Amino acid sequence: MTISNEAYAALEAVVGRRYVSKDPGIIVGYAWNTSTGANPQEKEIPSVLPLAVVLPSTTEEVAAVVKTCNKYGLRHRAHSVGWSSFHNVSQNNTVTIDLRRMNQIHEIDERNMVAVISPFVTAGQLMAEAMKRGMTCHVVGAGPTHSPLASATSGWGGGIGSASTGHNARNLLALEWVTPEGEIVRIGSAGSGLGWAVADGPGPGFRGVLRGVSGAVGSMGIYTKIGYKLYPWYGPKQLEPTGRHPQLGIKIGDNNVRFFHAVWPTWDGAKEGAFEINRSGVAQVMMRMPPSNIGWTLTETNTDYVQLVDSDALPEIARPENGRAWSLVTTAYCKEQDAYNERVIRKIVDDTGGRLLDVPQEYCEVLARALVTSCYVPRVMRPTGFIGTGFGVLESFHLYTRTVKATEEVWADQDVAKKNFCVIEGETEQNWMWTTERRHFWTENIEIPNKRTKWAMMRTYFLNEHVIERQKVGISAMCLGPMVDMFGPGSGPDVNSYMRQIKNTFDPNDRGDSFWYISAKSAFVNRLWPVIKPVIFSRPFRPLLNNLGRHTAKTK
Amino acid sequence: MSLEDRKWHIEQCIRCHNCKFTPIAKSQRYSAICPAIQYGEFHAYSASGKIITAYGMMTGRSDYSVETLASLTTCSMCGACDTTCNTLLERKVAPMDTLYEIRAKIVNDGKSPKQHHQLITNLVNHGNAFGKPRSERSTWAAGLSIKSASKEQVDVLLHVGCQNAYDEKQWPSLVAIVEMLEKAGVTFGILGDDECDPGGLAYELGYRDVAIRLAKESSRTIRASGANTLVTCCADSLAAFRNYHRRMGVSTDIRIFHVTEYIEKLLAEGRLVMRASSDEVVTYHDPCRLGRLSEEFVPWSGQWKEIDGPINRGMAVSDPPAPKRFGLGGVYDAPRNLLRKVSGVRFVEMERVREFSYCCGAGGGGKEAHPEFAEKAAMDRLDEACSTGATTLVTACAGCVRHLRETARNHATKIEVKGLIEFIMDSSD
Numbered sequence: 001m002t003i004s005n006e007a008y009a010a011l012e013a014v015v016g017r018r019y020v021s022k023d024p025g026i027i028v029g030y031a032w033n034t035s036t037g038a039n040p041q042e043k044e045i046p047s048v049l050p051l052a053v054v055l056p057s058t059t060e061e062v063a064a065v066v067k068t069c070n071k072y073g074l075r076h077r078a079h080s081v082g083w084s085s086f087h088n089v090s091q092n093n094t095v096t097i098d099l100r101r102m103n104q105i106h107e108i109d110e111r112n113m114v115a116v117i118s119p120f121v122t123a124g125q126l127m128a129e130a131m132k133r134g135m136t137c138h139v140v141g142a143g144p145t146h147s148p149l150a151s152a153t154s155g156w157g158g159g160i161g162s163a164s165t166g167h168n169a170r171n172l173l174a175l176e177w178v179t180p181e182g183e184i185v186r187i188g189s190a191g192s193g194l195g196w197a198v199a200d201g202p203g204p205g206f207r208g209v210l211r212g213v214s215g216a217v218g219s220m221g222i223y224t225k226i227g228y229k230l231y232p233w234y235g236p237k238q239l240e241p242t243g244r245h246p247q248l249g250i251k252i253g254d255n256n257v258r259f260f261h262a263v264w265p266t267w268d269g270a271k272e273g274a275f276e277i278n279r280s281g282v283a284q285v286m287m288r289m290p291p292s293n294i295g296w297t298l299t300e301t302n303t304d305y306v307q308l309v310d311s312d313a314l315p316e317i318a319r320p321e322n323g324r325a326w327s328l329v330t331t332a333y334c335k336e337q338d339a340y341n342e343r344v345i346r347k348i349v350d351d352t353g354g355r356l357l358d359v360p361q362e363y364c365e366v367l368a369r370a371l372v373t374s375c376y377v378p379r380v381m382r383p384t385g386f387i388g389t390g391f392g393v394l395e396s397f398h399l400y401t402r403t404v405k406a407t408e409e410v411w412a413d414q415d416v417a418k419k420n421f422c423v424i425e426g427e428t429e430q431n432w433m434w435t436t437e438r439r440h441f442w443t444e445n446i447e448i449p450n451k452r453t454k455w456a457m458m459r460t461y462f463l464n465e466h467v468i469e470r471q472k473v474g475i476s477a478m479c480l481g482p483m484v485d486m487f488g489p490g491s492g493p494d495v496n497s498y499m500r501q502i503k504n505t506f507d508p509n510d511r512g513d514s515f516w517y518i519s520a521k522s523a524f525v526n527r528l529w530p531v532i533k534p535v536i537f538s539r540p541f542r543p544l545l546n547n548l549g550r551h552t553a554k555t556k
Numbered sequence: 557m558s559l560e561d562r563k564w565h566i567e568q569c570i571r572c573h574n575c576k577f578t579p580i581a582k583s584q585r586y587s588a589i590c591p592a593i594q595y596g597e598f599h600a601y602s603a604s605g606k607i608i609t610a611y612g613m614m615t616g617r618s619d620y621s622v623e624t625l626a627s628l629t630t631c632s633m634c635g636a637c638d639t640t641c642n643t644l645l646e647r648k649v650a651p652m653d654t655l656y657e658i659r660a661k662i663v664n665d666g667k668s669p670k671q672h673h674q675l676i677t678n679l680v681n682h683g684n685a686f687g688k689p690r691s692e693r694s695t696w697a698a699g700l701s702i703k704s705a706s707k708e709q710v711d712v713l714l715h716v717g718c719q720n721a722y723d724e725k726q727w728p729s730l731v732a733i734v735e736m737l738e739k740a741g742v743t744f745g746i747l748g749d750d751e752c753d754p755g756g757l758a759y760e761l762g763y764r765d766v767a768i769r770l771a772k773e774s775s776r777t778i779r780a781s782g783a784n785t786l787v788t789c790c791a792d793s794l795a796a797f798r799n800y801h802r803r804m805g806v807s808t809d810i811r812i813f814h815v816t817e818y819i820e821k822l823l824a825e826g827r828l829v830m831r832a833s834s835d836e837v838v839t840y841h842d843p844c845r846l847g848r849l850s851e852e853f854v855p856w857s858g859q860w861k862e863i864d865g866p867i868n869r870g871m872a873v874s875d876p877p878a879p880k881r882f883g884l885g886g887v888y889d890a891p892r893n894l895l896r897k898v899s900g901v902r903f904v905e906m907e908r909v910r911e912f913s914y915c916c917g918a919g920g921g922g923k924e925a926h927p928e929f930a931e932k933a934a935m936d937r938l939d940e941a942c943s944t945g946a947t948t949l950v951t952a953c954a955g956c957v958r959h960l961r962e963t964a965r966n967h968a969t970k971i972e973v974k975g976l977i978e979f980i981m982d983s984s985d
Contacts, residue, residue, distance in 0.1 A: 025624025028612035029599035125584035145573035378644040
């Protein structure tokens with residue numbers, strides 16, 4: 001399938017010849033299927049490629065490109081940094097709009113603690129600039145190279161630093177939106193020419209309609225500029241690197257940035273401790289990583305890690321028996337606050353039956369960097385090159401232990417776990433946990449698939465979603481695309497119907513590539529799903545489930 | 557090794573973007589690490605994009621076209637992508653190893669840019685990429701009584717390098733080096749017109765046969781000199797000796813120093829005293845081929861495999877363990893230490909330094925095939941240098957000096973570009 005000469009010339013007229021391409025060698029770079037949420041199948045160039053790639057530089061150009069696509073009957077999909085498979089076009093007749101040239105930090109409004117940013121500003125860049133002014137920004141799990149605008153407007157938005165930097169559903173303030181029809185709309189205070197510090201509201205807002213919990217994943221117009229909430233940062237104005245590449249750390253200690261790692265003998269103890277640390281508000285970053293993931297971060301290579309395991313030389317912090325743990329980074333604006341932070345943490349950990357591990361300084365610095373800049377995920381990609389995350393739960397912190405049990409249920413099925421995952425001896429789950437705004441609880445049961453049973457990953461995804469629903473452990477934030485009709489109602493009655501109404505209202509001609517959000521029409525199989533589901537999740541029907549996973553993967 | 561052999565490695569690319577940015581960004585303005593994507597904008601210009609394009613070609617999804625070739629050859633082969641990729645993924649992707657094979661395939665398929673072909677023709681016919689007569693290689697040494705290492709036994713072979721030998725502006729620095737070696741009592745000589753290009757550029761351009769021939773010829777003449785130490789004034793040559801020769805299986809069995817390392821050694825041994833002073837504010841540009849690309853290459857033959865046991869199953873490990881390559885083995889400290897020995901000088905660092913240095917765009921044939929790309933890279937680097945408040949940008953590679961100096965002059969940039977030896981010379985009492 002190719003783009004017509006007329007349509008191509010029209011795109012060239014908008015952005016200039018240099019910034020549009022239909023060359024297969026160029027567009028193939030926009031069709032690399034990998035990363036979070038993709039199937040762990042062998043890498044292959046997807047069958048569907050964009051017809052062309054366009055690089056606009058202004059909102060007006062984006063609008064003109066969208067209108068041009070509409071005029072010639074083409075779909076469009078926005079692309080920012082390209083982390084994860086959601087950048088791929090999934091339907092024929094689609095143009096990729098690469099927003100790389102829109103990389104401006106327009107303003108950092110210190111008074112209102114807001115950054116006004118374009119799509120291709122990365123979190124690492126924004127963090128560096130914000131820290132110079134005593135602030136920091138939320139960085140989602142994908143790490144410093146992700147686009148905060150893309151996350152805030154279009155996808156999930158939880159991140160390691162959520163305890164003090166919120167969730168991107170709420171970090172999104174005023175915004176500029178090019179509708180699927182190509183109209184430029186400003187929402188919130190920007191709509192009234194009053195700056196970018198205020199989202200719409202009070203009450204239910206249009207921001208929520210557009211974004212919801214998971215975002216429309218690039219299927220409903222293009223966001224070109226947002227106000228993005230910033231947060232206080234008491235640490236140094238520039239992170240001072242320590243260590244030797246690749247074991248880069250940040251300077252901690254006498255600059256009032258500290259790292260602690262607390263472990264408890266039981267999950268209940270860890271829950272109680274975390275709950276109190278949350279309430280105290282002393283932790284800038286607060287995260288639980290499985291010990292194996294910490295081990296991967298503390299080693300330069302997979303071989304180094306395996307050798308440590310084989311020689312029983314893993315550092316204490318990376319040993320499976322210390323998995324009921326929380327890593328903490330504290331920051332303070334003075335020595336007294338720094339000392340107070342430590343006293344509070346020590347008392348809470350002590351009172352809840354835990355203990356603080358004595359972690360070597362070098363490790364503290366590496367882990368502090370991983371937590372502050374959120375560079376954990378790319379490193380965790382190292383073992384197998386892929387992470388699957390079928391279990392993303394955003395809920396009350398009270399669900400902590402129940403959620404752990406639910407994920408352990410998936411892992412207890414050895415048939416599933418050992419065949420499908422990179423199983424770490426002694427670990428019974430792979431939960432990445434953090435708290436959002438020191439209240440909500442987020443966990444992702446990050447399964448590292450081994451590639452030999454690639455289709456089984458889909459089966460595991462289904463099982464995770466089923467467990468979430470059955471155990472009532474909250475909203476699955478990973479429920480996207482075709483899964484919405486199957487599992488979306490578990491998040492609330494008629495969720496999928498509302499999403500479809502929104503999609504069809506604001507994109508009546510289905511011009512935005514909608515695979516990862518929701519299809520314009522519900523598939524026939526979805527009507528049968530309430531009947532099929534109880535049967536298919538019963539143990540005798542596991543082979544059928546496996547085939548369903550295979551089918552879903554193929555249709556993707 | 558061929559491009560096909562790199563298939564598994566390409567498949568490990570997670571398109572995470574880390575080949576485009578420094579892992580320790582200190583500002584938005586200087587957070588980029590790849591000059592090619594900064595110029596080309598499409599993902600295909602980045603390391604990730606280039607290897608995906610190659611994968612597309614291998615799997616029949618794309619082929620050579622003007623645009624594809626432009627994206628593949630717009631590159632200074634600076635190695636920054638490799639260093640930042642290794643930060644997170646060790647040698648699983650190792651994009652530079654694939655970029656070398658892509659270049660070789662382009663040559664084998666007869667698609668090499670004509671500018672690259674011209675460089676190779678010059679190397680083959682004249683022993684240098686500039687097409688200058690071989691007989692003029694030692695013109696710089698006219699009037700100096702330097703021993704001929706081809707005829708007399710010397711301890712140290714001073715390797716000059718093409719850039720230095722044929723660029724008159726570099727000659728005073730060469731003379732200064734000679735004077736320093738003489739003062740230190742070093743028994744040294746040069747190969748004069750017999751000196752060969754060691755083949756690094758040919759390797760980077762993908763002309764393997766020519767590269768191997770030059771490497772072997774260079775190695776043979778160096779060994780024939782009988783010297784026990786080689787001191788090269790050329791960053792490109794250092795990368796060839798320490799890195800590319802080993803990739804080509806060529807060994808010279810001689811201690812090799814860059815001239816900055818050797819002068820630092822002479823100073824440390826008390827054989828040389830530096831009396832230089834300056835009140836200038838100076839910043840230093842790490843040349844890619846003196847820095848990360850001169851990290852010693854350790855040949856490895858083995859395979860990557862996925863663990864098949866019940867524990868850690870699917871985890872990819874190299875068997876036997878592949879040598880680590882994080883860019884740490886480059887020459888970073890010696891030039892800085894020499895600069896700091898100039899009394900009164902105020903040395904300020906740029907944001908992107910050492911293994912995360914930003915390339916000036918001069919190398920790898922990028923400048924010849926795509927001059928606008930190279931100019932943009934140099935402009936970006938000069939901008940960063942100016943942002944430090946420095947009045948002088950010092951570097952230790954003749955190619956970088958020339959390219960940065962030309963670009964600064966063409967754009968009236970308010971910073972002076974000097975070679976390190978030139979700066980020391982100008983600051984000497």
